[in-house]
Amino acid sequence: MLPVSVLDLSPINVGASIAESFAHSVELAQTAERLGYKRIWFAEHHNMPGIASAATSVLLCHIGNHTQSIRIGAGGIMLPNHSPLAIAEQFGTLATLFGDRVDLGLGRAPGSDPATMRAMRRHEIERIGLGWMSGVIDDKASLAGMTDVYDTAIDASLTWAIRHQTQEMGLDEAPAAIAVIGMGRYGGREVNFSSDADVIIIYRPSDNADDNQANLFARKVQEDLRAILQGPTTLEPKIELDMDLRPEGKNGPLVRSYASCEEYYRSWASTWEHQALLRARYAAGDAALAEDFLMHVADPLRYPKIDLTEAQVAEIRKLKARMEAERLPRGVRRDRHLKLGKGGLSDVEWTIQLLQLQHAGDNANL
Numbered sequence: 001m002l003p004v005s006v007l008d009l010s011p012i013n014v015g016a017s018i019a020e021s022f023a024h025s026v027e028l029a030q031t032a033e034r035l036g037y038k039r040i041w042f043a044e045h046h047n048m049p050g051i052a053s054a055a056t057s058v059l060l061c062h063i064g065n066h067t068q069s070i071r072i073g074a075g076g077i078m079l080p081n082h083s084p085l086a087i088a089e090q091f092g093t094l095a096t097l098f099g100d101r102v103d104l105g106l107g108r109a110p111g112s113d114p115a116t117m118r119a120m121r122r123h124e125i126e127r128i129g130l131g132w133m134s135g136v137i138d139d140k141a142s143l144a145g146m147t148d149v150y151d152t153a154i155d156a157s158l159t160w161a162i163r164h165q166t167q168e169m170g171l172d173e174a175p176a177a178i179a180v181i182g183m184g185r186y187g188g189r190e191v192n193f194s195s196d197a198d199v200i201i202i203y204r205p206s207d208n209a210d211d212n213q214a215n216l217f218a219r220k221v222q223e224d225l226r227a228i229l230q231g232p233t234t235l236e237p238k239i240e241l242d243m244d245l246r247p248e249g250k251n252g253p254l255v256r257s258y259a260s261c262e263e264y265y266r267s268w269a270s271t272w273e274h275q276a277l278l279r280a281r282y283a284a285g286d287a288a289l290a291e292d293f294l295m296h297v298a299d300p301l302r303y304p305k306i307d308l309t310e311a312q313v314a315e316i317r318k319l320k321a322r323m324e325a326e327r328l329p330r331g332v333r334r335d336r337h338l339k340l341g342k343g344g345l346s347d348v349e350w351t352i353q354l355l356q357l358q359h360a361g362d363n364a365n366l
Contacts, residue, residue, distance in 0.1 A: 005039040006032045007075070010052035010059065021052040022059070026066045033070035039103065041075040057090040064098045073103030083123040114157070114228040118236035121153040129193060146191040153239060154180055154197065154229065155284035161224035165217055176203040176214035178221055178255075179290040182283035183245045183276060196240035200247075200280070201225075204258040204289050215257065222255045245276045258293060265297050271312045272319050277302040278353055303360040313354070320350050 008028055012021045029040045042059055045051045053059055056074035064072050072094075077087055087104075094102045125146060132142040158180060166174050184198030185191065201222050205214035230238040246252050247264040256264075265273070277298040282290035324340045339345040360366035 003038040005041055005071075006037050007041045007043060008053070009043050009045065012050050012052050018052045022062060025052075025059070026063060029063050029067050029070060029072070033067050037070060039071035039073055041073050041103075041105075043075055044077055057087075057094060060094055060102070061097065064094070064101065069101070071101050071103055072098065073105065075105040077104065077106050083126075084120065085123065085127055114160070114231075115234035115236060117153050117156050117160075117228060118234055118239070121149055121239065122237055124149045125193065143190050143192065146193070146195075147186065147189040150186060150191050150195075150197055150239060151182075151283055154199075154225075157225050157228040158221070158285050161221045161228065164224055165220045168220070169213075169217065171217075174206065175209035175217050176205050177286035177289045178203045178218055179285035179287070179293065180283045181290060181293060182281045183279055184242070185279075186283070187279035187281050189281075196242045197283075198242045198245050199283065200243065200245065201255045202258055202261055202289065202293055203255060204286075204292075211257075218255045218257075245273075247273070258289060258297075261293060261297055265301060269301065271308075271315045274301040274304075275316065275353055275357060278356055302357070304357065305361045308358055316350070316354060316357075320346070 006028065008025050010021045010025045012018060025042075032040050040063065042053045042056050042063075044053065044056045046054050048054075056077065060072050060074060074091075087106075091102060091104045128137070128142055128145040128149070131137045131145075132139070137145065158178065162174050162178065166172075179202055181187070181200040181202065182198070183200060185195060186197040186199070191197075201218075203214060203218035205211055226241055230240050243254055244250055246254070247256055247261060247269070280294060280298050280302070282294065324334075324346060328334060328337060328340050334341050337344060356366050
């Protein structure tokens with residue numbers, strides 16, 4: 001016999017109370033159990049005056065306490081309405097109370113993928129933050145965990161954007177592979193609670209794909225990606241994509257082909273761009289494309305086999321001095337600033353990066 005379930009919304013009848021609605025739901029569950037139905041589902045609906053099943057986990061506990069064997073479940077626990085961790089805890093508790101009688105169905109509202117990604121990012125950052133503040137994880141694990149959250153959110157958003165633009169352009173498959181290269185502190189896996197994400201977005205046309213179509217596709221995907229992560233699609237906190245470290249900086253295109261990157265870095269890149277590549281790593285998207293970029297474009301520049309010239313060293317010192325002058329807060333003495341003062345974090349960071357540029361080509365440990 002085909003198992004049959006019952007779906008209950010706990011409707012509130014005209015002139016009735018919520019308590020009466022719950023009593024009717026208990027009566028329905030007991031009747032369904034007596035007649036041999038296998039499961040009763042309660043749908044999650046919010047902000048609906050005529051529906052009482054919004055707090056489904058609480059209602060399931062009430063129903064479970066008044067039945068013996070029928071399976072109880074919630075269909076369509078809607079993300080991003082809830083923290084995944086909270087849902088796991090609630091339904092784990094129900095499973096402990098009622099054994100193997102509890103079912104859980106997860107869902108999402110149509111078109112809610114962008115909002116869901118940002119909501120889940122917030123949930124995970126909060127979870128990691130609580131773990132760090134309570135001493136469950138240390139500083140290193142906290143930074144790594146938050147970086148992993150950014151990687152996952154950007155990769156999921158990129159996957160959605162690629163699928164969306166493939167459909168929008170009426171294509172059977174994507175005409176280009178796209179990768180996101182992490183840069184700056186994000187590339188160095190040092191994301192904190194208020195970090196943006198420094199990135200470079202690159203693409204490579206697929207076999208037999210038209211170059212112009214691949215470029216248009218990559219630009220449209222980049223627009224989708226930024227809209228998902230930092231657009232006004234939701235009130236959830238944004239992930240700001242900072243693309244100022246891309247080739248040509250603010251004057252360069254937001255997305256660039258692999259071939260164009262090869263040509264630019266080989267012929268035109270400044271010393272500061274070599275230095276910026278020290279933290280470059282694969283973050284999201286096509287791993288093979290990212291690996292080619294890192295191995296064949298970035299590595300020869302950030303780990304050079306020849307010594308830096310005096311002019312290059314002078315350029316690095318000049319850039320450091322200008323950056324510190326621009327960022328030092330007005331009225332703050334340089335010798336009192338932990339990051340930008342003498343012997344501060346900036347001195348340590350730039351010294352290490354200079355040593356890497358000078359010696360990493362001969363010493364793999366650097």
